[in-house]
Amino acid sequence: MTMVEKAAMEKGADSKKSKLTRIQREKREQILRAALDVFAIEGLRGATLAKIADAAGMSKPHVVYYFGSKDAIYTDLLESLLETWLSPLRELSAEGEPLAEILTYVRRKLRMSQDMPRESKLFATEILHGAPRTVDQLSGELKSLVDEKAAVIEKWSSEGKLANVDPHHLIFSIWAMTQHYADFDVQVCAILGQPRAEQLFDEADAYLTDFFVRALRPTVE
């Protein structure tokens, strides 16, 4: 086993930054960036070490030297992604104004789809195929975060500050609608007649804001 792998391996047990040197971290980063491009378009099976190596501008054995296997790259990518992916929901605060908090969340999530379409697709593909590498985190970390925030929304609803909706399904709606623009961009663009991506997300923003306001504003009686 190489030094790099040994060092990389301690990531969990050791401190966050681990024992990787600056160069090692840069190289790994470089590979991950290239791999993201390839995996997002081709999927895990469709991607090849050669393509990744090529995209990263290095030889195939070099890639293996730094990660040990194609799967390891994929897994690493996925793991480091999950945290980022969850962060918008983390920021949803129980203290804020209910409707505004949710709209902000929607907007943040949409922004994330806009800025990280490859990551979105990677994640979507993984889940679509049964998430063999991720199920544990889904029903662990993710579930508890969602449950926590769902409770907050539930409370808002019961206090009449928000329409009475199932909070879990509301969160699913937000995920579905925001990620749709990143994951199925080809379809969306085909139907709208290829608008500029930038404009598309502005449209989506306006639409979603309006839509969720209507759906969530408490009914005045």
Next chain:
Amino acid sequence: MTMVEKAAMEKGADSKKSKLTRIQREKREQILRAALDVFAIEGLRGATLAKIADAAGMSKPHVVYYFGSKDAIYTDLLESLLETWLSPLRELSAEGEPLAEILTYVRRKLRMSQDMPRESKLFATEILHGAPRTVDQLSGELKSLVDEKAAVIEKWSSEGKLANVDPHHLIFSIWAMTQHYADFDVQVCAILGQPRAEQLFDEADAYLTDFFVRALRPTVE
């Protein structure tokens, strides 16, 4: 070239049922069924002829005999799927009561996700990966259908029978939310704590109906 392939090839030019004998159609059907299972889980690249042949209970060359290549099976599956996939939208009628029409559409689409999760995943994966085999149909057949129905919805909105929403984005919302339950079922179930699939779709139905009513009911002023 085999007889089967020759006959199958004329599908487009010739009459719908083509020259295939009953047995040939049955065999092809059998292969397609098996392939759907495999493709939905493994994706195009992940699926192998061996797995498909195995799932169909026949030898690998036999599968090739009937379809010529793995890609041909995939493409065939995808093509025959598109029509089915669009049918709920086709049924949206300009004559009906606006809100009810849309709710019926949502329900039909959700039902389709429930009954055909593998097809949903297959389609989703294809789009996600850039839909190389499908872009033409997307920006042709699909686009015109969507445009047509969007015009209907637009009209409803302008007549005050429906809230004023962008009709294209509304359709995207419906797709996103209904398909989410099929495509990302693993995630949904992980978060909800594995409810029975049947119950899940009942919940989703109730939620979506309620949600779209709120969002689409014209604002009384």
Next chain:
DNA sequence: CATTTTTCTGTCCAAATGGTCAAAAAATGT
């Protein structure tokens, strides 16, 4: 029953691909 056509499979092959390995090149320490 003979012949022709269609269906079906065992066997094989070439290409692609994940990964190894030895050794060169570069960096690092002394």
Next chain:
DNA sequence: ACATTTTTTGACCATTTGGACAGAAAAATG
């Protein structure tokens, strides 16, 4: 300058996999 460790790659290998092929089995046809 020398020794040691780390980085980098060309060459190579084993396995997988899509698919070709020849011919057997079965069915249709006469």
